Amino acid sequence: VNWKDRVTSRISELNPSEQNRTFLWANVEAIGRILLGQGPDSDAVIEPAGARIVYNISSAHIASFIKLSQSDDVAPYKNGYDLKKYRIGDEVAPQDLPARVIVDQSLPEVPPESIYFGAVELNGPGIRFYGDFCLVLKCRNNSNPTILDRNSYDLIRSPFREQIEQECDPDGARKAKAKEISGGWNGDLPHIATLKTLASPVPSERRLTTGRVSESILHDEDYIEVLRKSSFNVWDLQEVRVSASDAAYENNIAERLHTGRCPSAAALQWRHRRRRAEFSLHVCGVETRIVTTPGRVR
Amino acid sequence: MSESLAWRIDSIDARAGLAFGSCRDADLRAAAGFPSLSADGLAVAVSPPAFEARSLSSRATGLSATRGSFQMGLFVRGQEVGFRSLEDLCEFVRRVYLRGGAGDGPDAASGQPMPPMPPSEPPEMPPLPEAVMLLEESHSGTFFGENLADFRRFSNELSPDMDIVQTRWLHSDSWLIGESGDPGRRKADLLKDGNSLLEMGCLGVFYEISCKALSYPTGESAIVICNYLEHFLAACARVGLYDRVRAYFHAVSGKSSDLEFPAWFSERVWGDDWWPWTHPYQDPVEDLSVMPLPKEIAHICTAPVAEDRSVWNLLMGIAGAPGCIDRLASSRSRLLAEGLILFAATCLTSPSYVPDSVAVNLARTAKGYPNWGELNYNRRMPNLVRAWDWLSQQLPAAAFPSALENVILGASDLAYASDQG
DSSP states (O other): OOHHHHHHHHHHHHOOOHHHHHHHHHHHHHHHHHHHTBOTTOOOBOTTOSOEEEEEEOGGGHHHHHHHHHTTOSOSSOOTTTTTTOOSSSOOOGGGOHHHHHHHHHSSSSOGGGOEEEEEESSSOOOGGGOSEEEEEOGGGOOOOEEESSOGGGGGSTTHHHHHHTSSSHHHHHHHHHHHTEEEHHHHHHHHHHHHHHTSOOOTTSOOOHHHHHHHHSBTTBOOEEEESSOOOGGGEEEEEEEHHHHHHHHHHHHHHHTTOOOOHHHHHHHHHHHHHHHHHHHTTOOEEEEOOTTOOO | OOTTOEEEEEEEETTTTEEEEEEEOSOOSGGGOSOOSTTTTSEEEEETTTTEEEEESOTHHHHHGGGTTOEESOEETTEEOEESSHHHHHHHHHHHHHHHGGGOOOOTTTSOOOOOOOSSOOOOOOOOOHHHHHHHHHOSSOTTHHHHHHHHHHHHHSOOOSSSBOOEEOOTTHHHHOTTOOHHHHHHHHHHHHHHHHHHHHHHHHHHHHHHHHHOOSHHHHHHHHHHHHHHHHHHHHHTOHHHHHHHHHHHTSTTOOOOOOHHHHHHHHOSSOOGGGOSOOOHHHHHHTSBOOGGGGGGTOSSOOTTOBHHHHHHHHHHOGGGGGGOOSHHHHHHHHHHHHHHHHHHHSOOSHHHHHHHHHHHHOTTOOOHHHHHHHHHHHHHHHHHHHHHHHSOSEEOOHHHHHHHHGGGGOOTTTOOO
């Protein structure tokens, strides 16, 4: 897998004019610099800027995450295997749920129990679907993890699934596909991010903005997956991010509460947990930032 | 279309109230072979606080959520649960979320937990005021006991089949006036008994805090209890019950009493230098979350019992799964639980602290106007009706079969921290 060659091929496919080609390559270089946290004219790294590994988690779990961190638990942040008893309804053995087994057996990293799946994020609040609090790891905690250019469960959904099932050895084909969409953080992330950015129309004679790059890397449920081989604790966090829309909602709940138009119990609980989570993180020295613009660097 | 096509949960984080669902056959189990492709395009994400469903382009997002805190699928009695409609699924997730709130412990990082009661017998407190005792004697059932019985009956009448779950939706005022109730009669009941019930809840908390204050008159614990007392008194002022707390305290700490309350306690309840409306906290949710739950009803929240639960935990627990009241054996305990949630709801829905201060100042400064209790009583009535209206909207909108109701009930026992596989 050579992601750099794929970028070159992609630019050739776009068949730009000479002038546009110049801009495209300038933009490609800019994407690499933005991911490293470098400015346009200097190789110096602006400390809080650049791509990070992020994990979204509900504010409901922050108190437990902190408690586990404080008690020196080996894995304060839990993956699905750690939490197999955290469930409602019947207990189900992992082998009875084939989707996960099939995907995990295809991954380039083993064993799956040791993998803590995160996402690459630049300036945004992560994958909101998985939790309202986006835990951002400090840069120094990256040890060149394997990354996938998409959600690994895409391997069992359309259109990959149909392609894979056409092969005479679907399991082998799935592993090959997983290999094809994977790379390393250090060497391949800028190229994978570039391909993601170039997947949508890019202005031909304009320079890309940081915000545009940030939104290309992680947008709604479309993200770059990180297969990190260890958990982390609260002191491994650079910061926690929340979305501006959630913050606005939270304030609206407070406003209604204080003016006598009582919001729903669910809304009050949601706000209460968020407030407590934010305060607990603050006590641990971790600040919670509201993401108001994807171009923010500090 | 397959007969077993239903709205099913791809993944759910119960405490977080986050879920991914799709309209499909039961396909997550190994016996089904492999997750089907049929649902792509009919996949949704549900999240608090509104529990609206948001459309997704692929089930991959929901399945991938199981990498973290989400469980894959929901299975009950050996079947993958299927809901008839997306509304049913959203209501289930909402109720699980609320019930999970009963399991939230005190926040160790941001506050100090309430000191536990010493193992010895708590100090003997004098009986509650007459009106509250009359309420106890006149009620063999509970205040909304009829409605709860209806809810339980609906649940039991539903088919136990989990493949396609039957749901009974209640009408919007069901918890207020019953399924076939008379709104006029119910309102009269509210005015007749609601005030005593409210007092019972309020004094139940005061009793608990008083016992702790008597047990921990000095030291670090006393500071914590004092802080919680201030929150409680601020809530009482908001509701319009500060005068009743003062009157009760005056009665129990009089000359004939053997109880020796710490000076900081008496000063806050009865003194001239501290008033609840000068208290800096202005958040009724925060007030409720530090009010200790009377020990006799603590097991309504979680199993096994956690002694550090608050009135806020109780409110969330009952709002999500009112059937938890069945864990209380005596009618007194049930009345106390209902009194506490009514007190909590009144605290949340009452507009501000200020009118009570007006009433108290009138009482203290105008010699010819001694009846500030009556003023507060008259003020409490609209607050009470508003609280019941609000509470009835938070309680379940639909009953599920009893097996699923039990799943909701158990959501408060889930813990991210201690539940490692």
